Amino acid sequence: MTTEHHVEPAPDPTSSTLAFFGSELRLRREAAGLSQTELARLVHCAPSLLSKIESAKRVPKEDMAELCDCALGTDGFFGRLWPVMIRNAYPAWFRPFVDLEQQAVAIRSFEMQFVPGLLQTEEYARAILAGGRPDSVKLEELVVARMHRQRVLSRDDPPRLWVILDETAIRRRIGGAAVMRAQLARLLEAAQIPRIVVQVVPFDVRNHPVLTGAFWTFSFDEGPDVxxxxxxxxxxxxxxxxxxxxxxxxxxxxxALALSPEASADLIASAIKDLSP
Incomplete structure (x- = not known):
């Protein structure tokens, strides 16, 4: 076993699912007689990153969890633990929302301030979540978790998604001009998908019916809407x-008050131009 140049202190495995993942990875690596450098080579990452994952200072990607299983012969343990770790990154009150989102056959969203999470780019999501001022590890957990939610739109039977945005959501420069341009481009791409509709309520609507906050509606094959x-x-x-x-x-x-999907796309494209250097 080669000498380690630097080993981060072991985390308390009871403090979080991320810490449990890291401590288990360290235990099983050591049981296999591998150094961090040796395992890092097998899972295609830098030894410094592996050290941070073992010490619960970085969030592993899903494919890395699967590579760890292959390298350590852990029979899918880390692959099964990864989605549990991601789910526990959400606040407890938000986990039922995520469960409903995964089960719904139709989702309707109205957002006043932001592009909804299912259509956010990674950098836009990071900028929004950073506003809550979490520590750097928690921030990365939340970003990975939010990106993981978006897989519901690429599965074999994705839900129908209808998104209505107040114009504020496409004008507020979250993360700066470059981040916002990329986010609006992502929104236009999503609007081309047949199962996704995007509309914008323009500023000049005088009798706005919902100025009290964002809301989502979930519909299912069976049972009432939520x-x-x-x-x-x-x-x-x-x-x-x-x-x-x-x-x-x-x-x-x-x-009824929002612009048509075509006119909404034109407005979003105009907002992109307004962000040009």
Whole structure:
């Protein structure tokens, strides 16, 4: 076994799922008689990155977890642990939202300030999440978790997604001009997908029906729709028939007042031009 140049201190495995992942990786690497340098070579990463993963200072990518299983002969242990680690990166109140998002056959979203998470670029998501001022490790956990959520749109049976944005969401320069240009380009790409509709409510709408905050509606093959409403501290899920009906009515009004998908795409393209150097 080769000499390690620098070994980060071991994390408390009970402190988080990320720390458990790192401590288990270290234990199983050492049991296999491999140095960090040797395992790093097998999983195609720098030894310094592997050291940070073992000490719960960096979040591993999913393919790296699978490579660790291959290198250490752990029978898929790290591959199975990875999605558990990602799910636990979310605040506890948000995990039911993610579960519903994965089960829904149709998703309707209205956002006042931001492009919704399912359509965010990584840098845009990082800029938004950094606003909450988490530590660097937690920030990276949250970014990886948000990107992981987007896989629901590329699976074999993706949900239908209807997104309505207030014009504020495409004008606010989250992360700076370059980040925002890339985000708006991603939004235009998504709008070309048949199962995704993107509309924008322009600034000049006088009687805006929903100025109180963002909301999402989830529809399923069986069972009633569920509504998620955002708030300052945390969102809430509601399934009472009167709440769902009121939300559907508000969404219908938003669709009527929003620009058509084609005109919305033109406005987004115009916003990209406004961000040009």
């Amino acid at each position: 509504v998620h409403m955002d708030s300052f501290y945390e969102g809430q899920l509601r399934a009472e028939p009167e709440v769902v009906a009121a939300t559907h009515h508000a969404y219908d009004l938003l669709r």
